[in-house]
Amino acid sequence: MSKTIVVTGATGLQGGAVTRHLLDNGWQVRALTRNPKSQPAQVLAARGAEVVQGNMDDPASLRPAFEGAYGVYSVQNPYISGPDAEIRQGQHVADVARQVGLRHVVYGSAGIGVENTGVPSWETKLQVEQHMQGLGLALTILRPTAFMELMTDKKFSPAAAA
Template sequence: MEPTDKTVVVTGATGLQGRAVTRHLLDGGWQVRALTRNPDGAPAKALASTGAQIVRAEMEDISSLVDAAEGAYGLFSVQPTVGSPGTEAGFSAEDEVRWGKNIAEAARTAGIRHLVFSSVAGADRHGSEALPRNLISKWQIEQHLAKLGLPATILRPVSFMENYTGEYALQGGNLVSGIAPDVPLQIMAVNDVGFVTALAFSQPQEWIGRAMALVGDELTPVQIAAHIETAIGRPLPYAQIPIETIRAVNEQFAFAHEWLNERGYRADITAMRRIHPAAMDFRTWLERTGAAQITAFLNAQDAEGQDA
């Protein structure tokens, strides 16, 4: 694509989704204003080296967000979710909602012409059944965007394949989670959030006012473990963490696993393939990046074990 004079602001730019979105927007010829709390950190410097403009802003500080968004065409909004890998200790669902609303208010004040919000699959089922707190918080942000009348696109990704590359899922030589071994779980590569976000910004007439669940594959935990074993060439059996063990740590996280076991995301893979035929299934993701990341993490674990 030819370079454009239009700028898109990317919040959470040094996070998983933010990095993927930034990469796809830059590849598509957009100017990117990457927001971060720490412009001097290594992740921000890595983004700068790809061509993004690094801007310091805090999701807690609306004025910093307004300043960062002034003059931009679009904005990608994503907030951390309680219990997800890398979430800071003490971060609450109330924090998530407040940050999402702050970004929405800043987008309105700055005159953003297209906002893309990364929500979560299943958030739109609010009211039809009991939902985990993380889905309710995303839904509250979605509702605030609607209340403000912002020109917005809602993307609702399922669980990320990248969750299987670190301590969150790799423990004691096993693949672990609270999902029952035979329950299908919908997953996707975070790279595909970047693809669809860039697509939405490039086709505003088709995407403003639209909401879509994003999904790449559907596999049971046992199948996921088997695919990883094949890709990395070493055993990695699946071990379910009892829900009560999870509940002892976090009631809401336990409820989220119960919801996934009993109801699930229910995203439409066929619809996803229609708009993004190259969306990665799990084996493709393993071949491209996942297996190398998992192997590196397991090797580091092995080395730590030998040093202990």
């Protein structure tokens, strides 16, 4: 439990929850962010995470953050950078995990795990999964359905959260 886990998207909803739970259970966390000075990043640092700078569009920036870690929790957001970037970033995380020899990758996927659903943000994740599987990584794929924040956060449901 003292092993180090890199968490991508650590300043966001999914990665933030993962980071908090790992820290609360005694793990060491490297919280990846593009901006270590941001308020969410500072909150993570105050809670005990090692905040590390990196951009999932730039694999070279990921290497220092990944080296020496045991595993990575990988999540990307297509609503920030677009679907092509989601796939590219997910592949970069997997590639660097493979290069530095991480022991376990946990991927925050979505959907039902089959192609041709017509849901873009599920289809992109299947492409990332296929890439990860092709690398032979020790891999756990999670498929969260709806976040509780859909009911409580105004950015998702203004009327319900008013």
